[in-house]
Amino acid sequence: MTDSFSFEAIGTRWRVDTGAPLVAEQRADVLRLAEEYDALYSRFREDSGVSALAASGGFLPLPAHGADLGRLLRTLHDVTGGGVSPLVGERLAALGYDAAYSFVPTAGPEPSRTWDGLLTWTDDGVALGAPALLDVGAAGKGQLVDLMLEYLVAAGHSDVIVDASGDMRRAATGTITIGLEHPYDASSAIGTVDLGSAALCASASNRRVWGDGLHHVLDARTGRCVDTVVATWVLADDAMTADGLCTALFVADPADLARVFDFDYVLVYSDGRARTSAALQGALFT
Amino acid sequence: MTERPTRTLPDTLPAARTDVRTGQAGVRLSRRVLTALAAVSILGAAGCAGAEAEPPAPEAPTGEGASQEAAPAESTTEAGSAPDTGAAAGQAYEDGTYTETGSYQSPAGPEEVGVTITLEADVVTAVEVEPMPDNPTTTMYQERFAGGISDAIVGKKLDELAVDKVAGSSLTSGGFNEATGKIKSEAQL
Known part of the structure; x- marks a missing residue:
């Protein structure tokens, strides 16, 4: 890698590595992609599209990639029996993971409101029958990884890694080795996987923790934090899908997801056991 | 759901011991028994696939193997032929690797799984399960979920x-x- 570009976006640290120099215009475009995405979907800023929906409902027009995100979220919602839902946003906020990061629960766990009858996600945008706080965190960061990588590839880069602090996608020859961070010890890894031209995303429930048993992964069906799975990793062709499946693995059986999606995974249960797809059986240290 | 069937096999094997003392027929018999056991064990392990077990019953065998299976007492009296197998005295099975095919009923229809068992001194020392389904959907499931639940994770710095x-x-x-x-x-x- 000859060039490396690091920046903060959507509340996390990003790093873009390219084999060819990343010119100033391309850096600016990468930042602009992040800003536009944040302006649509961030529930942590008052001027965002989803904040407007939360205030008064109505219709939020989305660019073409919004249709991809909506389709993925709907599929995840259906295959998990409602366990994954953008309507989990208001439940997260009620438990204290709100725009002000208050970390003070204002209500107990409750199921998210149901998608049908309230939320309509079309190819043009999102319509709400009533105000509701949406959270696309299940797959949004992954999609922004995809948007940046696809932009850079279209701009002529053939050797690119976009890494949003562990959610990453690579377009290059050969493979690199990625350590799977130990969910209970950030200085250790529990295994390694090789990443070619594909995406690897990770999710863990034990970092964003703000109270007794409260963390950022909720089962939308119950509104309760998921405590049986503590960490997931997914390899898939694109980062949006990998990110979404990382979330879905907290609330659904891998076999159910495999009927719909093509992916490999590692997941760690709270008791320290791990489960993997066959292709990743050798990925874990023994 | 993908626990290896090793745990169930040793429990069940001794029941068949007197049946297989000698020669080719003995090996053949053990294969049949092992196949039935393996099929059942896999079913137990793959219960999530909604499979229904074929009973492992000692179904009436046919052909020359029949006498061996049907009359275990006969073979126990022929202790003299035991050395032919090269096995240690008192050993019930010939050491070696046995491969057979087990079948089970999946939602997509009947499927087959190859099972290879290694026996040493009457102990099953290795079991390998190889999916070999006809149905492409099942191929995907079996390949993905031949993977399984490991023991506790191990960290390295x-x-x-x-x-x-x-x-x-x-x-x-x-x-x-x-x-x-x-x-x-x-x-x-």
């Missing part, structure tokens, strides 16, 4: 590993970490 990157959660959500850090410092007495 990152500074002792040669990795290009790390994927985990410690670096994610800077906004969250910043906020919690602030709360910690504000909460400090």
Whole structure:
């Protein structure tokens, strides 16, 4: 890698590595992609599209990639029996993971409101029958990884890694080795996987923790934090899908997801056991 | 759901011991028994596939193997032929590797699984299960979920590993970490 570009976006640290120099215009475009995405979907800023929906409902027009995100979220919602839902946003906020990061629960766990009858996600945008706080965190960061990588590839880069602090996608020859961070010890890894031209995303429930048993992964069906799975990793062709499946693995059986999606995974249960797809059986240290 | 069937096999094998003392017929018999056991064990392990077990009953055998299976007492009297197998005295099975095919009923129809068992001194020392279904959907499931649940995870220090990157959660959500850090410092007495 000859060039490396690091920046903060959507509340996390990003790093873009390219084999060819990343010119100033391309850096600016990468930042602009992040800003536009944040302006649509961030529930942590008052001027965002989803904040407007939360205030008064109505219709939020989305660019073409919004249709991809909506389709993925709907599929995840259906295959998990409602366990994954953008309507989990208001439940997260009620438990204290709100725009002000208050970390003070204002209500107990409750199921998210149901998608049908309230939320309509079309190819043009999102319509709400009533105000509701949406959270696309299940797959949004992954999609922004995809948007940046696809932009850079279209701009002529053939050797690119976009890494949003562990959610990453690579377009290059050969493979690199990625350590799977130990969910209970950030200085250790529990295994390694090789990443070619594909995406690897990770999710863990034990970092964003703000109270007794409260963390950022909720089962939308119950509104309760998921405590049986503590960490997931997914390899898939694109980062949006990998990110979404990382979330879905907290609330659904891998076999159910495999009927719909093509992916490999590692997941760690709270008791320290791990489960993997066959292709990743050798990925874990023994 | 993908626990290896090794646990059930040793429990069940002794029941067949007197049946297989000698020669080719003995080996053949053991294969039949092992196949039935393996099929059942796999069914137990793959219960999530909604499979229904074929009974492992000692179904009436046909052909020359029949006498061996049907009349175990006969073979026990022919102790003299035991050395032919090269097995140690008192050993019930010939050491070796046995491969057979088990079948089960999946939602997609009947499927087959290859089972290879290694026997040493009457002990099953290795079991390998190889999916070999006709149905492409099942192929995908079996390949993905021949993977399984491991024992407890084992950590190795990152500074002792040669990795290009790390994927985990410690670096994610800077906004969250910043906020919690602030709360910690504000909460400090």
